[in-house]
Amino acid sequence: MSHSQQTFTNLGFVKTFVLPALFIFVGPLVSLLFFLHAQHRYDSEIRAAILNQIDSEQNVAPDEKRAARQFFERVRVSQLLLTPEGDQLGLPDSTLRDYATFRWLIRLSIASLVGGVLVFAFAGICVLVSLRSQYAQYLSLLISWQVLRIYSALLTIAIGIMLVALSYWVTALWLNAFSVKLVVIAGILALCGVGAILAAIFKRPKHDIVVEGVVLPKDPSSSLWQALESICTKVGAQPPDQIVAGIDDNFFVTEQPLTADGKKLTGKTLFVSLALLKQLHAAEADAVLAHEMAHFSGRDTLFSKKIAPLLQRYEAYLDALYHGGYTRPIFYFMLCFRALFELSLGKHSREREFRADAIAAQVTSPHDFAGALLRIAAYSKFRTSVEQDLFSQEQALVTADVSQRIARGFPDYATAFSADPDVGLSETTHPFDSHPPMLQRFQAIGVQLNANDICSRLKVVGDGRWYYHIPHADELERAQWEEFEEQFRGFHESTLAYRLMPDNxxxxxxxxxxxxxxxxxxxxxxxxxxxxxxxxxxxxxxxxxxxxxxxxxxxxxxxxxxxxxxxxxxxxxxxxxxxxxxxxxxxxxxxxxxxxxxxxxxxxxxxxxxxxxxxxxxxxxxxxxxx
CATH class of the missing domain: 2.30.29 (PH-domain like)
Structure with missing residues (x-):
């Protein structure tokens, strides 16, 4: 990336996230300036009354009058009220209450501004620390999330108080009147904002991960688990607790609780694509599975499991702030740090992928792993085009023969895919992480593939050896395709109603x-x-x-x-x-x-x-x- 591109990116980030975050200071700053003005106005009016009283005194010597005038011209009434001498002024209780109101709102405004600066700096430090490692990332996110959440909740309450106070005092001070309706509206807004935030603090969002597929229980005696055990030994990882076999166009591992095949699964889960395993050579499948098992050995899935609930609660909290009315500036403040942490999450995600790629290349070979990536990317792109072609048809589908179309057309498509000059920019799909472009992944493992190499690899149909390690793989795959295609056909027909202008x-x-x-x-x-x-x-x-x-x-x-x-x-x-x-x-x-x-x-x-x-x-x- 050139310097000019980087500058533009940084500028765009500042405009999109940082500048809106600074609006958090607007409310407290307006409150501070107004109540300083209100206090100064009271000081001026009361000082003028005191000076008039001093001038009208007949029994006071001129020197004493002059000294008294100099004192009250030098010392503000609001300062005197903080000392024992303030009691001697004999101000009405209502005036004393007004001064107390101004004083506490000024303090509240200053505390909000100072707190914002400190929290801003603290969260920024946490983001920097999070770049060091996955463990540092987890701790930084955990600590900063708690600090940001508590500060934003307190600030919501503080701004609510300021809002109600301003709704009364702006008109009372400048117009010598006040609107009960305006104060009530401000009070309702404040209560709604505070209520939304407090509800979000204690709410634990539900995040049920549902994976389409069939659960293959652990069976150390089967060829599937024995082959996977061999891969795990080479990688230095423990085997998963269960395998889910589906027809999605990806492979992944996770330690997050999920539901598959009607079962609640915990522990380590490996998802394998039956559709892709049938297309891959044995060595290519070895490389893919070694890559996935490397995520276990690197504790990647463990940290993903720890971080995921924090991010879910963060998102729920952001949603509450966004819809909380006057809390919108606080939303932008929190969003800024969520965006900064996304940079950290992306950095570690890429590092995890490069590490797993390197291990996969060592366990098999760089070219086997590169071939697997190419075949998976080609299959995913072709499957998408088949589904889009079917979905674009403006007539009811008798059958949504996605799997048959893929089976018939993929060999020719794979050859054409290899000639695409942008093949290196392709990325493989993943439900939890982002993957670097393939060109970067190839370079990281020392593979330089030209069009002829890619073409020669993709022209040879995979032997599907891992596919046949799975008992009854044909039946499992066919049943899932039938269910998917029936759902696809029904969804397609339901959307046709929104596309057609019937003329037959x-x-x-x-x-x-x-x-x-x-x-x-x-x-x-x-x-x-x-x-x-x-x-x-x-x-x-x-x-x-x-x-x-x-x-x-x-x-x-x-x-x-x-x-x-x-x-x-x-x-x-x-x-x-x-x-x-x-x-x-x-x-x-x-x-x-x-x-x-x-x-x-x-x-x-x-x-x-x-x-x-x-x-x-x-x-x-x-x-x-x-x-």
């Missing part, structure tokens, strides 16, 4: 399965919806969605729908003539049915623009039958 019975049937004709009857009238229009009994005829320009609901419970037909016109639905439940249903279904129409319009318009850009002079409708 088949398309209309697809849309009507998700948006059937619906009638909501009240005591005096009814409202009807279908995929293309809505109707209310008092109306002379149905109103097509393509004529609607806007709609609005007023405070009286009347829904006004504006449309264009021989000029701008409006039709209304008086929701008061329906039950409370039906009112909610009418609004919900109106938004749903009309929203479906708008989504379809947007989709078809985007498709038309894309097609006309590819084939100038021809509209998409002219080739619809071919498509």
């Amino acid at each position: 019975p088949a398309e209309q049937a697809i849309v009507e399965r998700s948006f059937p004709a619906l009638k909501i009857e009240g005591k005096q009238s009814a409202v009807e919806f279908d995929f293309s229009k809505c109707h209310h009994t008092p109306w002379p005829d149905p109103l097509p969605f393509n004529e609607i320009s806007s709609s609005e609901l007023n405070d009286s419970g009347v829904l006004s729908i504006h449309f264009t037909r021989a000029g701008k016109r409006t039709r209304t639905i008086d929701l008061n003539k329906f039950s409370q439940a039906d009112q909610a249903t009418i609004l919900e279904e109106y938004q749903r049915y009309y929203g479906r129409y708008l989504s379809a319009v947007d989709y078809q318009q985007a498709k038309k623009l894309k097609f006309e850009a590819l084939v100038p002079g021809m509209t998409a409708s002219e080739t619809k039958t071919d498509t």
Whole structure:
């Protein structure tokens, strides 16, 4: 990366995270300046009254008057009130209470500002320390999270107090009046903000990890576990407690609790892709599994397990701050350090991957590991393209034959993939960590692959030896593909309803399965919806969605729908003539049915623009039958 690129990146980070974080100081600073001003104004008014009283005294010698004037001109009343001499001023109790209010709000504002600076510096140091090691990262995140959480909670309470105080004193001081309504609103905002933060502090967010696959229990006598034991011995790691075999296009290990195959799993888990194992050569699979076991030997999964709950609670806390109203500046303050820790997390994640790569290359060979990465990346990219191609079809899928299409087309695609000049920029997928681009990983293990090397490796179909280590692998894989493809087909059809503008019975049937004709009857009238229009009994005829320009609901419970037909016109639905439940249903279904129409319009318009850009002079409708 060039210096100019780095400078731009740093500048972008400052603009996106650091500058918004500084807004945390705005509230306390405004409060400090205002209450200093309020105190100074009281000092000036009371000093003027005292000086007038001194001048009016007839029985006091001129020297004594002069000395008294000099004293009160030199010493502020607010200072005197902090000494025993302040009692001699004889100020009313209400004035003393006002001074006490100003004094404590000034102290609260200063404490908030100083605390912000100290916490800012402390969290910054923690981020720097976290770069040293995974253990330092965990401790830094743990400690800084506690400090940031406590400080932000205290600051939320402090700003709430300042907000209520300002809502009263700004008008009272400058206008000699105050608004009860304004104070009540400020108080409600403060209570809501404090309540949201306190709830977030004690809330433990649920984070259930569900992995699709079949659990393969530990069986030391099976060839699968014996082969894996051999890999673990070479790597210096303990074998996993269980293996989950699925059809996702990745491999990973974790120590986080998860659910798979309806079972709650704890301990060390290895996920293997049946679909990928069938494509890999034995040595390539050895390299991949050695890489995964190296994460166990490096305690990577242990620290991921420790850090994950902290990050989950951090995210939940950020969400509470974001939606807490006046706590938004505190959100940006916390977000800044979450972003900084992301740099640390990314650094250690990359280091973990490079370490595991090096071990895998030593256990097998650098070229075997490089070949595995290439084959996995090619498979993942091809599978994505197959799914996207199927998903883009604007007709119901009789079958979503994803696995068959992959099996038929992958050999040819792998060869084409090897000729892609950007192959080195590809990354393999992972549910928990980010992976460096393959070119960097190849360079780290000393592999320089050219197009011919890549092509020769990918042209040879893998022997799938590890696949056949798994008992009944064919049956397990087929069952999972069938379930996946059925879900894919159902999801595809449900989204078709939001893409189609039906112009034939088949398309209309697809849309009507998700948006059937619906009638909501009240005591005096009814409202009807279908995929293309809505109707209310008092109306002379149905109103097509393509004529609607806007709609609005007023405070009286009347829904006004504006449309264009021989000029701008409006039709209304008086929701008061329906039950409370039906009112909610009418609004919900109106938004749903009309929203479906708008989504379809947007989709078809985007498709038309894309097609006309590819084939100038021809509209998409002219080739619809071919498509």
